[in-house]
Structure formats: structure tokens, C-alpha cells
Amino acid sequence: MSHQKLMLAQNVAWASETRMRDPDFFKRIAEGQQPDTLWISCADSRVPAEKITHSSSGELFVHRNIANLIAAEDINAIGVIEYAVKVLKVSHIIVCGHYQCGGVMASMRPPNPDIPAVNQHIAQLRRLALRHQDELAALPTVELRADRLAELNVLDQIDTLSQLPIVLQAQHSISLHGWIFGLNDGLLRVLYPGKPAETEPVKGYMQT
Numbered sequence: 493m494s495h496q497k498l499m500l501a502q503n504v505a506w507a508s509e510t511r512m513r514d515p516d517f518f519k520r521i522a523e524g525q526q527p528d529t530l531w532i533s534c535a536d537s538r539v540p541a542e543k544i545t546h547s548s549s550g551e552l553f554v555h556r557n558i559a560n561l562i563a564a565e566d567i568n569a570i571g572v573i574e575y576a577v578k579v580l581k582v583s584h585i586i587v588c589g590h591y592q593c594g595g596v597m598a599s600m601r602p603p604n605p606d607i608p609a610v611n612q613h614i615a616q617l618r619r620l621a622l623r624h625q626d627e628l629a630a631l632p633t634v635e636l637r638a639d640r641l642a643e644l645n646v647l648d649q650i651d652t653l654s655q656l657p658i659v660l661q662a663q664h665s666i667s668l669h670g671w672i673f674g675l676n677d678g679l680l681r682v683l684y685p686g687k688p689a690e691t692e693p694v695k696g697y698m699q700t
């Protein structure tokens with residue numbers, strides 16, 4: 493059986509199991525969504541938002557792209573943030589990076605001419621690495637440098653979010669959270685604790 497056929501069969505099983513466990517589930521979710529959290533993470537197949545946080549349908553409004561990046565000119569990411577803040581009125585935005593991120597690692601190598609759109613997308617990571625070149629160069633391996641850059645990237649995206657007019661001019665309080673996911677242990681670490689967007693610019697990170 494192809495993976496796609498298996499996926500469709502598993503969907504039928506999931507719908508049936510869900511209905512048995514919670515007969516009103518689909519009636520409830522069909523009525524609309526009221527998530528209180530916007531989740532922004534990497535498109536990496538190993539970082540599924542709902543699965544790693546045991547969240548249910550309707551709980552997370554999700555945007556994923558390579559290396560969980562936000563840029564003012566990225567109409568896709570900005571559109572998601574705009575809808576989440578202005579229409580869904582989410583109270584929390586979580587930026588979740590992950591260690592061993594392919595997008596981050598690609599930004600530490602010369603651009604690959606076969607993937608020009610990706611090169612353009614991750615250009616901001618190259619600039620970020622340059623800004624932190626002394627700290628990164630002091631780390632002994634390329635893997636550690638990439639993981640630290642992944643952490644710095646989460647903080648940089650929180651900084652970007654905290655300066656977005658959509659967030660700054662929101663009519664309700666929004667807390668920003670910076671997390672990072674470990675592929676080796678399946679655990680999330682807090683790099684930036686939830687704080688209202690109007691607080692001081694991001695400076696450091698907190699390990700838990």
C-alpha cells in the first residue's frame with residue numbers, strides 16, 4: 493500500500509475513533525475555531541505542532557516555513573499573523589525552532605544554486621550569523637554552532653514580532669513565547685518566556 497493510500501485509510505480510522513471517543517467532536521469543530529495561540533515553527537516533518545504538544549483540533553493556529561522565519565515582506569507569514577491577531581484575537585504567539593534544523597544549517601554553507609527561493613528565504617539567517625559571528629566561532633563544532641544559531645533565530649523572530657505594527661497596535665494583550673524543540677529527547681525548551689509584546693526588546697534567553 494502506498495503511503496498516500498495508508499494515510500487515507502488512517503484518516504477513516506481516526507475519524508471513527510474520534511467520533512466514538514467524543515460524539516460531538518466534529519459538530520463542535522465545524523461550528524468555528526477559537527484558538528488562543530498562534531504557533532510558528534519550522535516546516536520540518538519531525539516537528540508536528542499538535543503532536544509534540546498533545547494539542548487538539550482547534551487549539552493552535554499554525555504557520556510553518558523553513559526555519560520558522562518571519563519577514564515583513566513575507567505576505568504569507570504576515571497574513572497569518574494578521575488574521576490570528578485581528579480576527580482570531582489570539583493571546584499568545586509561540587515561535588518554536590528546533591535543533592538540527594536543515595534551514596539553519598543551510599544558511600551556514602554557501603548558497604545552493606538549485607534552491608534560489610530557499611536561499612532568499614534564509615538570507616536573514618546569514619545576516620543573523622554574521623551579527624553573532626564571534627559567539628558562534630567560539631563553539632567547537634559546526635553542529636553546536638548551528639544549534640546556537642537556531643536559538644538565536646528564535647529570539648530574533650520574537651524581536652521581529654515584537655516590532656510588527658500588527659502586534660504593537662493590537663487591541664488586546666499578546667504574549668510572545670520563544671521555544672526550541674530537541675529532536676534527541678522530544679522536549680521543548682523555553683528560550684523566551686511569555687511576555688506581553690510591549691515589553692523591552694529581546695536580549696537573552698532562559699534555559700529550563
Ligand SMILES: [Zn+2]
Pocket residue numbers: 534535536558559560590592593594595596
Ligand atoms: Zn528546521
